[in-house]
Amino acid sequence: MARKPPRPAGRSGSTPVPGHVVGTGDAPRSGTVLDFPGPRRSHRFRNTVLTLVSLAVVLGGLVAFAVFSPVLALQTIVVQGQSLTTADEIDAALEPLTGTSLTRISREDVLELLADKAPIEDVRIAAEPPSTLVVTLEERKPVAVVREGSEFVLIDSAGQHLAGVADREDVELPLIDGGTDAADSAMFSAITEVLAELPDPVLFRLTSASAGSVDSIKLSLDGDRTIFWGSSERSGEKALVVEAMLAMPAGDQPVKEFDVSTPDRPVTR
Template sequence: MPSSRRPTYAPPKRSVRPDAPAADNTETAARAATSPKGTSGSDVITASRSIPEPSAPKQAKVEKPSGATVLAFPEPKGRRRRKKVLLAAGTVLALVAGLLAAAIYSPVLALQTIAVTGTHYVAPAQVQAALEPLRGKPLPQISDDDVRGLLGSLVQVKSISVEARPPSTLAVAVHERVPVALVKQGEQYQLVDVDGVQLATTDDPASASLPVIDGGAGAIGQDLFRATAAVLGALPADILAKLSNASAQSVDAVELKLVDGQTIVWGNASEKELKAKVLAALLKAPVDPKNPVRVYDVSVPRHPVTR
């Protein structure tokens, strides 16, 4: 008859280290006390396994070079982009500079034709003759100062406007001085502007339709002459054509005479534009044949007087 007793196995003897703490022995005794009765310590099958302690992560070995080490970093994209932009801009500028240099010194753009406009008291041929030294010079090298300097001998020319019209034409627009009065000199009459510059001469004062300044600058003095000329320069052409002469007792007492015999009391040269507008309105007003106007007083333009 088979035996009902279970085989027993002797647990492996545990080696106790000398330096093991006393708590291990105490724990063993506690286990024996709590085991079921009738069961000896040899009846308990125990198994133990040593759990390896986690090892520290391996660190990569860094070999230190014997000499100095230079680390190469990639160039930032922004810097590469700026270099490309600067290179492209430099190339464009070089091309533009080359084209400009070719245009400035190219004989293809040499001046051949001078077109003159705006002349009345000076002939276009005179302007073209004065600008003859510029012929054959490239248009980009001709400046307004060059043209102005060559036309300085023509007193009728007050200012100019220059326009280059490739390939070989220079357009010159002349702004002439405007005559405002006649000054009698001997048997002739000089046409003068507001600055007293003589623009032309004529034997027939009626052909100019301008007032005569009595005595001229030599007789009445420069100050009175300039004051009178400034007044005449503020008047429109239709009123100038109605004047017969102008005079001044002082710079504050300028008077004008109409061809019909009426007198215009102007006063000084202040508020010239306003006085000219008031005078034009008075001359256009209806005339009463029974009470004709002999004097137009615009010396105080905001309160004009007729009598």
């Protein structure tokens, strides 16, 4: 039986063999198709969302624990910086905070409860877990004493009553003439303004303070000596001059009056 001659490559009508590349003058070669996976953005987004949700749940749990847990409930109050008030007074005033979580107690809460305590100007608070609150008081500075009936009262530079005085002799502050009735006068304000400028070593040596007018303030010192201050203007400069003059060695003739009404030209008599 006669054999059919092979069909020439490249003739029209030829059928390519699957898996081979046919071309003129090229030998057949095999090929492989790779299947690349699609993008994984959806998986990354889902994982990110799940992570964020988990973190939110954990943080929420921590916040809830800190705010509501009885472990951090206030049990002990430590009071510092008091001289015109007592620790017992402050403890009693802050009693409503007992049992409150330390994380929920603010400086404003403490100030509100101490609002009726005249000597207290400001407070600082610090929590000491698990159950202690440290309250540091900033009290107003008393500058003088006034007579109120048969008693004596400490006042600050604004004329505010701070505390009663059990024994006048125990307080090294000047007595302002006129008592509490004079507290609203211009002369009273001028005197307290002067006293607020004095350094403590000078202030504690005064026995009284008076004024015939706002321009004639007079301070009495121990040893029957006086300081003629004049007006309250330039009080800072006058205070420095007085402090320097009092620190000078005593001369042969004792000085009875220090006149600093003009601080550039102080006079002694």
